[in-house]
Amino acid sequence: xxxxxxxxxxxxxxxxxxxxxxxxxxxxxxxxxxxxxxxxxxxxxxxxxxxxxxxxxxxxxxxxxxxxxxxxxxxxxxxxxxxxxxxxxxxxxxxxxxxxxxxxxxxxxxxxxxxxxxx
Amino acid sequence: xxxxxxxxxxxxxxxxxxxxxxxxxxxxxxxxxxxxxxxxxxxxxxxxxxxxxxxxxxxxxxxxxxxxxxxxxxxxxxxxxxxxxxxxxxxxxxxxxxxxxxxxxxxxxxxxxxxxxxxxxxxxxxxxxxxxxxxxxxxxxxxxxxxxxxxxxxxxxxxxxxxxxxxxxxxxxxxxxxxxxxxxxxxxxxxxxxxxxxxxxxxxxxxxxxxxxxxxxxxxxxxxxxxxxxxxxxxxxxxxxxxxxxxxxxxxxxxxxxxxxxxxxxxxxxxxxxxxxxxxxxxxxxxxxxxxxxxxxxxxxxxxxxxxxxxxxxxxxxxxxxxxxxxxxxxxxxxxxxxxxxxxxxxxxxxxxxxxxxxxxxxxxxxxxxxxxxxxxxxxxxxxxxxxxxxxxxxxxxxxxxxxxxxxxxxxxxxxxxxxxxxxxxxxxxxxxxxxxxxxxxxxxxxxxxxxxxxxxxxxxxxxxxxxxxxxxxxxxxxxxxxxxxxxxxxxxxxxxxxxxxxxxxxxxxxxxxxxxxxxxxxxxxxxxxxxxxxxxxxxxxxxxxxxxxxxxxxxxx
Numbered sequence: 151x152x153x154x155x156x157x158x159x160x161x162x163x164x165x166x167x168x169x170x171x172x173x174x175x176x177x178x179x180x181x182x183x184x185x186x187x188x189x190x191x192x193x194x195x196x197x198x199x200x201x202x203x204x205x206x207x208x209x210x211x212x213x214x215x216x217x218x219x220x221x222x223x224x225x226x227x228x229x230x231x232x233x234x235x236x237x238x239x240x241x242x243x244x245x246x247x248x249x250x251x252x253x254x255x256x257x258x259x260x261x262x263x264x265x266x267x268x269x
Numbered sequence: 270x271x272x273x274x275x276x277x278x279x280x281x282x283x284x285x286x287x288x289x290x291x292x293x294x295x296x297x298x299x300x301x302x303x304x305x306x307x308x309x310x311x312x313x314x315x316x317x318x319x320x321x322x323x324x325x326x327x328x329x330x331x332x333x334x335x336x337x338x339x340x341x342x343x344x345x346x347x348x349x350x351x352x353x354x355x356x357x358x359x360x361x362x363x364x365x366x367x368x369x370x371x372x373x374x375x376x377x378x379x380x381x382x383x384x385x386x387x388x389x390x391x392x393x394x395x396x397x398x399x400x401x402x403x404x405x406x407x408x409x410x411x412x413x414x415x416x417x418x419x420x421x422x423x424x425x426x427x428x429x430x431x432x433x434x435x436x437x438x439x440x441x442x443x444x445x446x447x448x449x450x451x452x453x454x455x456x457x458x459x460x461x462x463x464x465x466x467x468x469x470x471x472x473x474x475x476x477x478x479x480x481x482x483x484x485x486x487x488x489x490x491x492x493x494x495x496x497x498x499x500x501x502x503x504x505x506x507x508x509x510x511x512x513x514x515x516x517x518x519x520x521x522x523x524x525x526x527x528x529x530x531x532x533x534x535x536x537x538x539x540x541x542x543x544x545x546x547x548x549x550x551x552x553x554x555x556x557x558x559x560x561x562x563x564x565x566x567x568x569x570x571x572x573x574x575x576x577x578x579x580x581x582x583x584x585x586x587x588x589x590x591x592x593x594x595x596x597x598x599x600x601x602x603x604x605x606x607x608x609x610x611x612x613x614x615x616x617x618x619x620x621x622x623x624x625x626x627x628x629x630x631x632x633x634x635x636x637x638x639x640x641x642x643x644x645x646x647x648x649x650x651x652x653x654x655x656x657x658x659x660x661x662x663x664x665x666x667x668x669x670x671x672x673x674x675x676x677x678x679x680x681x682x683x684x685x686x687x688x689x690x691x692x693x694x695x696x697x698x699x700x701x702x703x704x705x706x707x708x709x710x711x712x713x714x715x716x717x718x719x720x721x722x723x724x725x726x727x728x729x730x731x732x733x734x735x736x737x738x739x740x741x742x743x744x745x746x747x748x749x750x751x752x753x754x755x756x757x758x759x760x761x762x763x764x765x766x767x768x769x770x771x772x773x774x775x776x777x778x779x780x781x782x783x784x785x786x787x788x789x790x791x792x793x794x795x796x797x798x799x800x801x802x803x804x805x806x807x808x809x810x811x812x813x814x815x816x817x818x819x820x821x822x823x824x825x826x827x
Binding site: 175176178200201202204206207209213214215216230231244245248250252253254255256257258260262264 | 349350358423578579618
């Protein structure tokens with residue numbers, strides 16, 4: 151009887167946890183810091199990670215006003231851990247890049263970079 | 270579902286390490302401590318067949334469980350990717366180091382466990398077979414290097430991978446040895462091994478344990494220096510914070526190890542085996558608990574970005590200190606309307622607006638929960654006092670009522686029920702059943718609330734029961750340890766935003782106190798006087814500390 155109680159409680163406690171997606175891979179640098187995107191012109195954004203990234207298992211979304219998501223094309227950069235995001239021509243306004251990347255160390259990482267597009 | 274998958278992923282990391290310690294630590298135990306071939310054929314040997322069979326069984330069971338854990342990790346990764354990426358991750362996943370390395374390690378572990386199961390268990394006194402088992406384990410140990418986080422690094426990759434493997438081996442030697450000690454004690458309790466086995470193996474392990482801990486520190490220090498490059502990185506990041514938790518837990522475990530060694534020396538020097546038989550087994554149990562939590566913390570640490578990579582997201586020591594600064598707890602809550610009004614802006618990606626109401630709502634919840642715990646723990650501490658000082662002697666007759674302090678958990682459960690989910694019944698517009706079964710997070714909160722209530726009723730029943738054989742008292746320390754485990758493994762947060770770290774630092778501190786609460790209560794139930802009273806008081810004092818942390822909790826605005 152006690153064993154059943156213990157098992158049930160432990161199981162319930164397991165289920166009772168909420169969890170975020172955790173990360174070992176983090177962005178160490180990104181080009182938006184020094185090179186802003188200008189309106190009405192396709193552009194590229196470079197993201198540098200502290201770990202190798204499995205590109206085939208990673209996604210980057212452009213988030214527009216109203217939190218509308220659009221999947222973007224991503225390619226490998228020249229350096230290790232660097233990815234290039236191809237940004238379509240955008241009107242001036244507030245945007246964000248929301249990415250989900252699978253790092254070589256086995257961790258799935260989610261993060262958001264907010265940015266502004268101006269004329 | 271992604272939340273559950275990711276949570277299981279973080280737990281399976283700790284479970285993986287436990288199995289690794291059982292298997293590899295067991296091999297070390299056999300090769301360096303038991304050395305059964307030296308006693309082969311001698312009568313009255315303290316190392317009899319029953320002990321060796323059980324030792325080998327722990328090794329291959331640990332190995333087979335490790336295979337299962339390794340495969341389950343891969344399944345969890347697939348589950349997580351399907352949930353997060355919303356697509357099937359193959360064939361890309363099959364080409365990753367994690368998949369290939371994981372499968373190879375599972376295969377090599379199965380080989381090692383199979384050898385121990387089919388061969389070593391039939392020849393447990395054979396030196397040749399023990400050495401072969403060690404050799405068979407070697408490729409499996411090396412293969413693990415490609416699954417540690419150093420494998421994804423750009424700088425000093427091989428050095429870090431090697432150091433991590435050595436660190437794991439040293440930890441396995443110590444923790445696996447402690448598991449084996451528990452095994453020896455259980456066998457002796459059931460009269461399956463000669464009486465002299467316990468002191469003999471304790472004495473041998475005493476030296477072996479010191480060497481293992483030395484190796485843990487020697488390998489751990491350069492890894493830490495590679496990942497943490499400043500004092501601020503140690504104090505102000507999740508990685509540094511969990512490393513400090515590991516150091517605290519290591520110190521706790523070493524405290525128990527010191528008590529064990531003192532008892533061994535007392536036996537060797539003066540022939541006094543009282544502590545060796547009546548206290549050390551329970552110290553070893555408590556040490557085991559601490560080490561198991563330590564392994565889970567180590568697994569959590571591996572999912573943190575190193576401090577060296579996030580200099581811009583590191584909190585200053587002043588900010589960390591401010592988290593623990595005593596302040597008046599918030600006793601007034603923002604209105605429900607204000608809270609709901611700020612939610613849309615708070616969770617938006619574009620145009621995100623921090624919600625003061627949400628922060629204050631959360632502060633109020635934490636602070637009031639802290640008041641509950643603090644008051645409960647004060648009652649609990651008073652319950653250990655035999656007589657009150659003279660000026661308070663008039664209320665002596667009421668002191669016995671303090672044993673009902675677990676009722677506070679029931680009140681806390683009711684409070685949480687009303688406050689956890691503002692948008693649902695009874696405060697919000699969404700109905701009870703609708704919110705419980707249609708929203709995973711609400712369901713989880715409801716379960717947590719139920720658990721607090723159950724904990725209160727069970728511990729209350731345990732404190733007032735007149736049945737000396739009741740098992741109810743053991744529920745509390747087990748749940749407290751599990752709570753500590755949750756606080757420590759739950760604490761690593763995405764991307765180390767400073768505000769998220771500042772929330773984490775309080776929770777990890779509470780995790781340590783929850784573990785002290787658990788060990789203290791366990792020892793109170795097991796030890797004789799005066800140890801049991803001291804342990805019991807330390808236990809509720811830890812609860813008091815948790816109450817204070819919650820009472821002064823201040824959430825950053827985000």
